[in-house]
Amino acid sequence: xxxxxxxxxxxxxxxxxxxxxxxxxxxxxxxxxxxxxxxxxxxxxxxxxxxxxxxxxxxxxxxxxxxxxxxxxxxxxxxxxxxxxxxxxxxxxxxxxxxxxxxxxxxxxxxxxxxxxxxxxxxxxxxxxxxxxxxxxxxxxxxxxxxxxxxxxxxxxxxxxxxxxxxxxxxxxxxxxxxxxxxxxxxxxxxxxxxxxxxxxxxxxxxxxxxxxxxxxxxxxxxxxxxxxxxxxxxx
Numbered sequence: 001x002x003x004x005x006x007x008x009x010x011x012x013x014x015x016x017x018x019x020x021x022x023x024x025x026x027x028x029x030x031x032x033x034x035x036x037x038x039x040x041x042x043x044x045x046x047x048x049x050x051x052x053x054x055x056x057x058x059x060x061x062x063x064x065x066x067x068x069x070x071x072x073x074x075x076x077x078x079x080x081x082x083x084x085x086x087x088x089x090x091x092x093x094x095x096x097x098x099x100x101x102x103x104x105x106x107x108x109x110x111x112x113x114x115x116x117x118x119x120x121x122x123x124x125x126x127x128x129x130x131x132x133x134x135x136x137x138x139x140x141x142x143x144x145x146x147x148x149x150x151x152x153x154x155x156x157x158x159x160x161x162x163x164x165x166x167x168x169x170x171x172x173x174x175x176x177x178x179x180x181x182x183x184x185x186x187x188x189x190x191x192x193x194x195x196x197x198x199x200x201x202x203x204x205x206x207x208x209x210x211x212x213x214x215x216x217x218x219x220x221x222x223x224x225x226x227x228x229x230x231x232x233x234x235x236x
Contacts, residue, residue, distance in 0.1 A: 009040040013072065016050050020057050021069040032072055043203040044083050047196075047224055052078040058118075085233070086223055090201065090216040093208045112162065112236055116151040119232040120144060126230050133186055139179035146172050147234065166236060173234035180225050189228065190221075197221040 010028050013036050018025045028036055039049060056075045087094040126132070127140035147169070154165040184190040197220035201213070208216065226233065 006037040006040045009046070010036045012046060013049055013053075016046075017053055017070065017072055020053050024069040026069055026071055028072055035076060036072065039079060039083075042083070044079065045086070045200040045220075047200065047227055048082045048086055049075075049079055051227055052082045055082070086220070089223060090219040091208075091212055093212050093216065094204055112154060112157070112165070113151070115236040116147060116154070119234055120147050120151065122230065122232040123147065129230075132229075133183060136179055136183040136186070139175070143172055143176055143179075143234075169234045169236065176231060176234060177222055177225075180229055180231060181222075183229065184225055193221045193224045193228065194218075196224055200224075 010033055014025070014028045017028075052075050053070070053072075056078050057070050060070060123140055123144045127137050127144060129137070150165050150168055150172075154162065157165055181190070184193060194217060197217045200220050201208075201216055204216075205213065225231075
């Protein structure tokens with residue numbers, strides 16, 4: 001990526017971070033600029049950076065640590081984790097660069113209980129939005145109930161028992177996305193999301209055969225749909 005393009009990418013990150021900090025502007029310069037430029041060179045979509053900033057800000061707010069503005073350096077780990085999850089979702093032509101051992105380590109660090117707490121809170125907020133259709137809100141209410149059951153029953157779960165709960169969450173997440181895609185068609189935003197997904201994947205377009213491209217666009221559109229409807233990823 002050229003310096004000019006990297007600069008534009010950096011300014012867009014800077015602008016989003018400023019809005020998330022309530023208008024407080026912290027310039028991204030020096031080592032922070034090189035870090036963000038690395039994201040741009042790696043093809044990290046802007047939506048992934050924004051999702052990571054939101055996640056970091058929400059964690060700070062839940063711990064009442066939001067008195068000082070969030071700096072982009074504190075988002076690096078979240079950006080990389082979100083990018084790796086996105087890469088795994090859109091398919092093998094993107095590549096994650098993550099070993100199986102690193103995946104196991106990441107999963108161990110991410111506690112199931114805290115993940116379910118954040119997911120339940122986000123689902124409840126989404127279900128309360130009156131601008132959404134009644135069938136969609138009813139679907140979310142039902143999924144919230146199932147997630148709460150998993151949260152209660154999975155306390156202290158280890159090994160195969162924990163994996164069984166994760167499988168249940170994966171199934172619930174599939175139900176969530178089915179409802180979300182129906183809502184996207186109802187709102188008329190599905191074509192817009194696919195167009196944005198295609199733009200995100202343009203960096204890798206030439207290396208993908210048609211079927212892989214179509215699958216990747218659908219997966220990327222689903223990630224954008226989560227953001228648009230403010231839905232969690234139920235699979236830890």
